[in-house]
Amino acid sequence: MPSPCSPPRTWAEISLSGLRHNLRVVKARSGQNVMAVVKANAYGHGIEQVASAFAKEGVCYFGVAHVYEARQLAQLNQDVPIYLLSPTMPQERAEVIQAGWTACLSSFEEIEDFERIAQAKHKQATVHLALDTGMGRGGFLPQDLLKAFHQVETSAAFKLEGIGSHLPSADEDPVYTQAQFEQFDTLVESLPRRLQYIHLANSAGLLDYSSRTTNLVRPGLMLYGVSPLPQYQSLLHTTMRLKSVISLIRQVPAGHSISYGRSFTTQEDSQIATVGIGYGDGLPRALSGENLQIDYRGHMIPVIGRITMDQIMCLIPPHLTAQAGDHVEIFGTATSITEIAALSKTIPWEIFTGITPRVLRSYKDEQTLLQ
Numbered sequence: 001m002p003s004p005c006s007p008p009r010t011w012a013e014i015s016l017s018g019l020r021h022n023l024r025v026v027k028a029r030s031g032q033n034v035m036a037v038v039k040a041n042a043y044g045h046g047i048e049q050v051a052s053a054f055a056k057e058g059v060c061y062f063g064v065a066h067v068y069e070a071r072q073l074a075q076l077n078q079d080v081p082i083y084l085l086s087p088t089m090p091q092e093r094a095e096v097i098q099a100g101w102t103a104c105l106s107s108f109e110e111i112e113d114f115e116r117i118a119q120a121k122h123k124q125a126t127v128h129l130a131l132d133t134g135m136g137r138g139g140f141l142p143q144d145l146l147k148a149f150h151q152v153e154t155s156a157a158f159k160l161e162g163i164g165s166h167l168p169s170a171d172e173d174p175v176y177t178q179a180q181f182e183q184f185d186t187l188v189e190s191l192p193r194r195l196q197y198i199h200l201a202n203s204a205g206l207l208d209y210s211s212r213t214t215n216l217v218r219p220g221l222m223l224y225g226v227s228p229l230p231q232y233q234s235l236l237h238t239t240m241r242l243k244s245v246i247s248l249i250r251q252v253p254a255g256h257s258i259s260y261g262r263s264f265t266t267q268e269d270s271q272i273a274t275v276g277i278g279y280g281d282g283l284p285r286a287l288s289g290e291n292l293q294i295d296y297r298g299h300m301i302p303v304i305g306r307i308t309m310d311q312i313m314c315l316i317p318p319h320l321t322a323q324a325g326d327h328v329e330i331f332g333t334a335t336s337i338t339e340i341a342a343l344s345k346t347i348p349w350e351i352f353t354g355i356t357p358r359v360l361r362s363y364k365d366e367q368t369l370l371q
Protein backbone atom coordinates (compact mmCIF):
# COMPACT_ATOMS: atom_id res chain seq x y z
CA MET A 1 0.00 0.00 0.00
CA PRO A 2 1.74 3.29 1.00
CA SER A 3 5.10 3.26 -0.71
CA PRO A 4 7.97 4.14 1.67
CA CYS A 5 9.38 6.90 -0.53
CA SER A 6 6.15 8.79 -1.17
CA PRO A 7 3.24 7.77 1.01
CA PRO A 8 -0.19 8.27 -0.54
CA ARG A 9 -2.17 10.96 1.22
CA THR A 10 -5.53 9.21 0.88
CA TRP A 11 -6.37 5.64 0.03
CA ALA A 12 -9.42 3.42 -0.07
CA GLU A 13 -8.91 0.01 1.49
CA ILE A 14 -11.14 -2.42 -0.35
CA SER A 15 -12.11 -5.80 1.00
CA LEU A 16 -12.56 -8.40 -1.73
CA SER A 17 -13.83 -10.90 0.81
CA GLY A 18 -16.42 -8.33 1.92
CA LEU A 19 -17.57 -7.99 -1.70
CA ARG A 20 -17.84 -11.76 -2.03
CA HIS A 21 -19.76 -12.01 1.24
CA ASN A 22 -22.26 -9.37 0.09
CA LEU A 23 -22.76 -11.20 -3.21
CA ARG A 24 -23.55 -14.37 -1.26
CA VAL A 25 -26.10 -12.40 0.78
CA VAL A 26 -27.74 -11.21 -2.46
CA LYS A 27 -27.96 -14.78 -3.74
CA ALA A 28 -29.33 -16.19 -0.50
CA ARG A 29 -31.83 -13.39 0.05
CA SER A 30 -33.19 -13.28 -3.51
CA GLY A 31 -32.80 -16.88 -4.63
CA GLN A 32 -32.43 -15.46 -8.16
CA ASN A 33 -29.75 -14.98 -10.80
CA VAL A 34 -27.56 -11.95 -10.19
CA MET A 35 -26.59 -9.12 -12.50
CA ALA A 36 -23.77 -7.49 -10.53
CA VAL A 37 -24.00 -3.76 -11.20
CA VAL A 38 -20.42 -2.52 -11.67
CA LYS A 39 -21.09 0.86 -13.30
CA ALA A 40 -19.15 3.97 -12.29
CA ASN A 41 -15.94 2.03 -11.67
CA ALA A 42 -17.85 -0.48 -9.50
CA TYR A 43 -19.19 2.31 -7.28
CA GLY A 44 -15.67 3.66 -6.93
CA HIS A 45 -14.16 0.30 -5.89
CA GLY A 46 -12.30 -0.38 -9.16
CA ILE A 47 -14.14 -2.22 -11.93
CA GLU A 48 -11.31 -4.59 -12.84
CA GLN A 49 -10.68 -6.04 -9.39
CA VAL A 50 -14.35 -6.12 -8.48
CA ALA A 51 -15.45 -7.76 -11.73
CA SER A 52 -12.72 -10.40 -11.36
CA ALA A 53 -13.82 -11.17 -7.81
CA PHE A 54 -17.49 -11.41 -8.78
CA ALA A 55 -16.77 -13.49 -11.89
CA LYS A 56 -14.92 -16.04 -9.74
CA GLU A 57 -17.76 -16.12 -7.22
CA GLY A 58 -20.29 -16.57 -10.04
CA VAL A 59 -22.67 -13.99 -11.49
CA CYS A 60 -25.00 -14.22 -14.43
CA TYR A 61 -24.43 -10.72 -15.86
CA PHE A 62 -22.44 -7.54 -15.32
CA GLY A 63 -24.47 -4.33 -15.51
CA VAL A 64 -22.66 -1.22 -16.76
CA ALA A 65 -23.88 2.24 -17.67
CA HIS A 66 -22.75 2.45 -21.27
CA VAL A 67 -20.22 1.34 -23.88
CA TYR A 68 -17.20 3.04 -22.29
CA GLU A 69 -17.62 0.84 -19.27
CA ALA A 70 -18.46 -2.20 -21.41
CA ARG A 71 -15.13 -1.77 -23.22
CA GLN A 72 -13.27 -1.62 -19.90
CA LEU A 73 -14.94 -4.84 -18.80
CA ALA A 74 -14.51 -6.59 -22.15
CA GLN A 75 -10.73 -6.16 -21.86
CA LEU A 76 -10.78 -8.42 -18.82
CA ASN A 77 -12.00 -11.34 -20.95
CA GLN A 78 -14.40 -12.59 -18.32
CA ASP A 79 -16.97 -15.12 -19.43
CA VAL A 80 -19.78 -13.06 -17.94
CA PRO A 81 -22.09 -11.29 -20.42
CA ILE A 82 -22.37 -7.51 -20.27
CA TYR A 83 -25.65 -5.59 -20.00
CA LEU A 84 -25.94 -1.91 -20.89
CA LEU A 85 -28.24 -0.27 -18.36
CA SER A 86 -28.49 3.09 -20.16
CA PRO A 87 -29.58 3.78 -23.74
CA THR A 88 -27.19 3.01 -26.57
CA MET A 89 -26.46 5.92 -28.92
CA PRO A 90 -26.90 5.35 -32.67
CA GLN A 91 -23.19 5.47 -33.48
CA GLU A 92 -22.46 2.79 -30.83
CA ARG A 93 -24.94 0.18 -32.00
CA ALA A 94 -22.71 -1.59 -34.53
CA GLU A 95 -20.07 -2.07 -31.81
CA VAL A 96 -22.65 -3.32 -29.33
CA ILE A 97 -23.93 -5.94 -31.78
CA GLN A 98 -20.42 -6.94 -32.84
CA ALA A 99 -19.21 -7.32 -29.26
CA GLY A 100 -22.31 -9.26 -28.23
CA TRP A 101 -23.25 -6.89 -25.42
CA THR A 102 -26.89 -6.91 -24.36
CA ALA A 103 -28.77 -3.69 -25.00
CA CYS A 104 -32.08 -2.64 -23.52
CA LEU A 105 -34.61 -1.10 -25.91
CA SER A 106 -36.97 1.73 -24.99
CA SER A 107 -38.39 2.95 -28.30
CA PHE A 108 -39.57 1.84 -31.72
CA GLU A 109 -36.80 3.97 -33.27
CA GLU A 110 -34.22 1.90 -31.42
CA ILE A 111 -35.87 -1.36 -32.53
CA GLU A 112 -35.79 -0.28 -36.17
CA ASP A 113 -32.24 1.01 -36.08
CA PHE A 114 -30.83 -2.04 -34.26
CA GLU A 115 -32.69 -4.28 -36.70
CA ARG A 116 -31.22 -2.47 -39.72
CA ILE A 117 -27.65 -2.61 -38.36
CA ALA A 118 -27.91 -6.26 -37.29
CA GLN A 119 -29.27 -7.28 -40.69
CA ALA A 120 -26.46 -5.44 -42.47
CA LYS A 121 -23.92 -7.26 -40.31
CA HIS A 122 -25.69 -10.61 -40.63
CA LYS A 123 -25.69 -10.80 -36.84
CA GLN A 124 -28.29 -11.01 -34.11
CA ALA A 125 -28.61 -8.30 -31.50
CA THR A 126 -29.23 -9.67 -28.01
CA VAL A 127 -31.77 -7.37 -26.40
CA HIS A 128 -34.07 -6.90 -23.44
CA LEU A 129 -37.21 -4.83 -23.56
CA ALA A 130 -37.12 -1.99 -21.04
CA LEU A 131 -40.48 -1.20 -19.54
CA ASP A 132 -41.35 2.09 -17.85
CA THR A 133 -43.47 1.29 -14.81
CA GLY A 134 -42.81 4.59 -13.05
CA MET A 135 -39.12 5.48 -13.24
CA GLY A 136 -39.70 7.75 -16.23
CA ARG A 137 -36.11 7.46 -17.46
CA GLY A 138 -36.42 4.88 -20.23
CA GLY A 139 -38.48 1.96 -21.40
CA PHE A 140 -41.70 1.39 -23.31
CA LEU A 141 -44.89 2.58 -21.69
CA PRO A 142 -47.14 -0.31 -20.65
CA GLN A 143 -49.61 0.32 -23.50
CA ASP A 144 -46.81 -0.12 -26.07
CA LEU A 145 -45.35 -3.29 -24.60
CA LEU A 146 -47.19 -5.91 -26.66
CA LYS A 147 -46.52 -4.11 -29.92
CA ALA A 148 -42.81 -3.78 -29.07
CA PHE A 149 -42.65 -7.41 -27.99
CA HIS A 150 -44.23 -8.54 -31.25
CA GLN A 151 -41.97 -6.39 -33.40
CA VAL A 152 -38.77 -7.69 -31.77
CA GLU A 153 -39.98 -11.27 -31.42
CA THR A 154 -40.85 -11.64 -35.10
CA SER A 155 -37.57 -10.20 -36.41
CA ALA A 156 -34.69 -12.56 -37.14
CA ALA A 157 -32.33 -9.68 -36.33
CA PHE A 158 -32.97 -10.06 -32.61
CA LYS A 159 -32.46 -12.50 -29.84
CA LEU A 160 -35.14 -11.28 -27.43
CA GLU A 161 -33.66 -12.50 -24.19
CA GLY A 162 -35.37 -10.57 -21.43
CA ILE A 163 -37.49 -7.80 -20.03
CA GLY A 164 -36.78 -5.39 -17.21
CA SER A 165 -38.07 -2.37 -15.42
CA HIS A 166 -36.71 -0.12 -12.66
CA LEU A 167 -37.90 1.00 -9.23
CA PRO A 168 -37.79 4.73 -8.40
CA SER A 169 -38.81 4.48 -4.74
CA ALA A 170 -38.03 1.04 -3.33
CA ASP A 171 -36.16 2.62 -0.41
CA GLU A 172 -38.77 5.33 0.21
CA ASP A 173 -42.29 4.24 -0.67
CA PRO A 174 -43.30 0.63 0.04
CA VAL A 175 -46.95 1.11 -0.97
CA TYR A 176 -46.06 2.49 -4.38
CA THR A 177 -43.30 -0.09 -4.89
CA GLN A 178 -45.59 -2.99 -4.00
CA ALA A 179 -48.07 -1.78 -6.61
CA GLN A 180 -45.26 -1.42 -9.12
CA PHE A 181 -44.20 -5.05 -8.57
CA GLU A 182 -47.81 -6.13 -9.08
CA GLN A 183 -48.11 -4.10 -12.30
CA PHE A 184 -44.81 -5.48 -13.62
CA ASP A 185 -45.78 -9.08 -12.85
CA THR A 186 -49.15 -8.65 -14.55
CA LEU A 187 -47.58 -7.14 -17.66
CA VAL A 188 -44.96 -9.90 -17.88
CA GLU A 189 -47.69 -12.53 -17.47
CA SER A 190 -49.56 -10.96 -20.39
CA LEU A 191 -46.69 -11.68 -22.79
CA PRO A 192 -47.17 -14.58 -25.21
CA ARG A 193 -43.88 -16.19 -24.14
CA ARG A 194 -41.85 -16.37 -20.95
CA LEU A 195 -38.50 -14.71 -21.57
CA GLN A 196 -35.22 -16.05 -20.23
CA TYR A 197 -34.49 -13.11 -17.92
CA ILE A 198 -37.09 -11.06 -16.10
CA HIS A 199 -35.81 -8.37 -13.79
CA LEU A 200 -37.01 -5.45 -11.70
CA ALA A 201 -35.20 -5.25 -8.37
CA ASN A 202 -32.25 -3.07 -7.39
CA SER A 203 -30.80 -3.51 -3.87
CA ALA A 204 -33.80 -2.16 -2.00
CA GLY A 205 -36.17 -4.07 -4.27
CA LEU A 206 -34.53 -7.43 -3.67
CA LEU A 207 -34.16 -6.90 0.08
CA ASP A 208 -37.77 -6.14 0.84
CA TYR A 209 -40.07 -7.23 -2.00
CA SER A 210 -41.01 -10.34 -3.90
CA SER A 211 -42.28 -10.98 -7.39
CA ARG A 212 -44.21 -13.76 -9.13
CA THR A 213 -42.23 -13.46 -12.34
CA THR A 214 -38.66 -12.20 -11.89
CA ASN A 215 -35.64 -14.50 -11.98
CA LEU A 216 -32.81 -11.94 -12.07
CA VAL A 217 -31.88 -9.14 -9.65
CA ARG A 218 -29.68 -6.10 -10.32
CA PRO A 219 -27.98 -5.12 -7.05
CA GLY A 220 -25.43 -2.34 -6.87
CA LEU A 221 -25.20 -0.59 -3.52
CA MET A 222 -25.63 -3.64 -1.29
CA LEU A 223 -22.77 -5.45 -3.02
CA TYR A 224 -20.65 -2.56 -1.79
CA GLY A 225 -21.70 -3.12 1.80
CA VAL A 226 -24.43 -0.53 2.21
CA SER A 227 -28.09 -1.36 2.62
CA PRO A 228 -30.49 1.27 1.33
CA LEU A 229 -32.88 -0.04 4.02
CA PRO A 230 -31.25 0.30 7.47
CA GLN A 231 -32.93 -2.82 8.90
CA TYR A 232 -30.76 -5.02 6.63
CA GLN A 233 -27.44 -3.25 7.21
CA SER A 234 -26.18 -5.91 9.63
CA LEU A 235 -26.33 -8.57 6.89
CA LEU A 236 -23.59 -6.84 4.93
CA HIS A 237 -19.84 -6.40 5.32
CA THR A 238 -18.04 -3.10 4.81
CA THR A 239 -16.13 -3.12 1.53
CA MET A 240 -14.43 0.29 1.56
CA ARG A 241 -12.53 2.11 4.27
CA LEU A 242 -11.33 5.59 3.34
CA LYS A 243 -8.06 6.42 5.06
CA SER A 244 -5.68 9.32 5.12
CA VAL A 245 -2.53 10.46 6.81
CA ILE A 246 -1.56 13.27 9.16
CA SER A 247 0.92 15.32 7.17
CA LEU A 248 1.70 17.98 9.78
CA ILE A 249 1.21 18.66 13.50
CA ARG A 250 1.31 22.24 14.70
CA GLN A 251 0.69 24.13 17.94
CA VAL A 252 -1.30 27.28 17.39
CA PRO A 253 -2.26 29.88 20.00
CA ALA A 254 -5.76 30.75 21.20
CA GLY A 255 -7.70 33.05 18.89
CA HIS A 256 -6.11 31.72 15.71
CA SER A 257 -8.30 31.25 12.63
CA ILE A 258 -8.43 27.96 10.74
CA SER A 259 -9.02 27.43 6.99
CA TYR A 260 -10.79 29.41 4.26
CA GLY A 261 -13.40 31.87 5.40
CA ARG A 262 -12.03 31.69 8.96
CA SER A 263 -15.18 29.94 10.13
CA PHE A 264 -13.32 28.39 13.10
CA THR A 265 -11.17 30.12 15.71
CA THR A 266 -9.21 28.27 18.39
CA GLN A 267 -10.46 28.82 21.95
CA GLU A 268 -7.12 27.98 23.56
CA ASP A 269 -3.61 26.84 22.67
CA SER A 270 -4.32 23.93 20.33
CA GLN A 271 -2.63 20.96 18.71
CA ILE A 272 -3.78 21.00 15.10
CA ALA A 273 -3.31 18.09 12.72
CA THR A 274 -3.32 18.75 9.01
CA VAL A 275 -4.62 15.67 7.15
CA GLY A 276 -4.06 14.92 3.46
CA ILE A 277 -7.61 14.64 2.21
CA GLY A 278 -9.99 17.17 0.74
CA TYR A 279 -12.81 17.61 -1.72
CA GLY A 280 -10.29 16.86 -4.49
CA ASP A 281 -10.38 13.30 -3.16
CA GLY A 282 -14.15 13.19 -2.91
CA LEU A 283 -14.65 14.31 0.69
CA PRO A 284 -17.63 16.65 0.19
CA ARG A 285 -16.94 20.28 1.02
CA ALA A 286 -20.52 20.35 2.32
CA LEU A 287 -19.19 18.52 5.41
CA SER A 288 -17.52 21.77 6.53
CA GLY A 289 -19.08 22.96 9.78
CA GLU A 290 -21.18 19.78 10.16
CA ASN A 291 -19.27 18.44 13.18
CA LEU A 292 -17.55 15.73 11.18
CA GLN A 293 -15.27 13.57 13.33
CA ILE A 294 -12.66 11.17 12.06
CA ASP A 295 -11.10 8.14 13.69
CA TYR A 296 -7.57 8.56 14.98
CA ARG A 297 -6.45 5.33 16.67
CA GLY A 298 -9.86 4.73 18.18
CA HIS A 299 -10.41 8.37 19.20
CA MET A 300 -12.94 10.49 17.34
CA ILE A 301 -11.30 13.83 16.59
CA PRO A 302 -13.20 16.83 15.24
CA VAL A 303 -12.55 18.31 11.81
CA ILE A 304 -12.41 22.10 12.21
CA GLY A 305 -12.85 24.85 9.66
CA ARG A 306 -13.67 24.36 6.02
CA ILE A 307 -12.64 21.36 3.96
CA THR A 308 -10.12 22.46 1.34
CA MET A 309 -9.25 20.74 -1.93
CA ASP A 310 -6.39 18.66 -0.57
CA GLN A 311 -6.27 19.09 3.20
CA ILE A 312 -8.39 19.29 6.31
CA MET A 313 -7.51 20.38 9.82
CA CYS A 314 -8.38 18.44 12.96
CA LEU A 315 -8.18 19.33 16.63
CA ILE A 316 -6.04 16.81 18.55
CA PRO A 317 -6.96 16.88 22.25
CA PRO A 318 -4.05 17.71 24.61
CA HIS A 319 -3.89 14.22 26.13
CA LEU A 320 -3.06 12.63 22.73
CA THR A 321 0.29 12.91 21.03
CA ALA A 322 -0.08 12.61 17.29
CA GLN A 323 2.70 12.61 14.72
CA ALA A 324 3.00 13.30 11.05
CA GLY A 325 2.64 9.96 9.28
CA ASP A 326 -0.06 8.64 11.61
CA HIS A 327 -3.12 7.23 9.85
CA VAL A 328 -6.73 8.32 10.25
CA GLU A 329 -9.94 6.78 8.97
CA ILE A 330 -12.65 8.95 7.45
CA PHE A 331 -15.28 6.25 7.02
CA GLY A 332 -15.56 2.50 7.13
CA THR A 333 -15.28 1.35 10.74
CA ALA A 334 -16.22 3.99 13.32
CA THR A 335 -18.27 6.08 10.90
CA SER A 336 -20.25 4.56 8.06
CA ILE A 337 -20.44 5.98 4.56
CA THR A 338 -24.19 6.29 5.16
CA GLU A 339 -23.50 8.65 8.08
CA ILE A 340 -21.04 10.67 5.98
CA ALA A 341 -23.64 10.90 3.21
CA ALA A 342 -26.34 12.07 5.62
CA LEU A 343 -24.01 14.71 7.11
CA SER A 344 -23.27 16.01 3.62
CA LYS A 345 -26.97 15.91 2.67
CA THR A 346 -26.51 13.36 -0.06
CA ILE A 347 -26.68 9.58 -0.56
CA PRO A 348 -24.01 6.87 -0.18
CA TRP A 349 -24.11 6.18 -3.95
CA GLU A 350 -22.83 9.71 -4.57
CA ILE A 351 -20.05 9.48 -1.96
CA PHE A 352 -18.82 6.15 -3.41
CA THR A 353 -18.81 7.39 -6.98
CA GLY A 354 -17.30 10.73 -5.97
CA ILE A 355 -14.03 9.19 -4.69
CA THR A 356 -11.65 10.62 -7.27
CA PRO A 357 -8.99 8.83 -9.35
CA ARG A 358 -6.09 10.20 -7.32
CA VAL A 359 -7.24 8.14 -4.32
CA LEU A 360 -5.25 4.92 -4.34
CA ARG A 361 -7.33 1.75 -4.18
CA SER A 362 -5.67 -0.88 -2.04
CA TYR A 363 -7.13 -4.40 -2.09
CA LYS A 364 -7.33 -6.68 0.90
CA ASP A 365 -8.63 -10.19 1.05
CA GLU A 366 -9.17 -10.61 4.76
CA GLN A 367 -12.63 -10.89 6.22
CA THR A 368 -11.94 -8.02 8.60
CA LEU A 369 -9.44 -5.31 7.96
CA LEU A 370 -7.25 -4.59 10.92
CA GLN A 371 -4.80 -1.81 10.70
Ligand SMILES: *Cc1c(COP(=O)(O)O)cnc(C)c1O
Pocket residue numbers: 037039085166201202203204218219220221222228
Ligand atom coordinates in the same frame (compact mmCIF):
# COMPACT_ATOMS: atom_id res chain seq x y z
C1 LIG B 1 -27.74 1.57 -10.87
C2 LIG B 1 -28.86 0.65 -11.18
C3 LIG B 1 -29.13 -0.46 -10.36
C4 LIG B 1 -28.44 -0.70 -9.03
O1 LIG B 1 -29.12 0.05 -8.04
P1 LIG B 1 -28.72 -0.02 -6.46
O2 LIG B 1 -29.74 0.83 -5.81
O3 LIG B 1 -27.35 0.54 -6.35
O4 LIG B 1 -28.80 -1.45 -6.06
C5 LIG B 1 -30.11 -1.35 -10.78
N1 LIG B 1 -30.80 -1.15 -11.93
C6 LIG B 1 -30.57 -0.09 -12.73
C7 LIG B 1 -31.38 0.08 -13.96
C8 LIG B 1 -29.62 0.85 -12.38
O5 LIG B 1 -29.41 1.92 -13.17
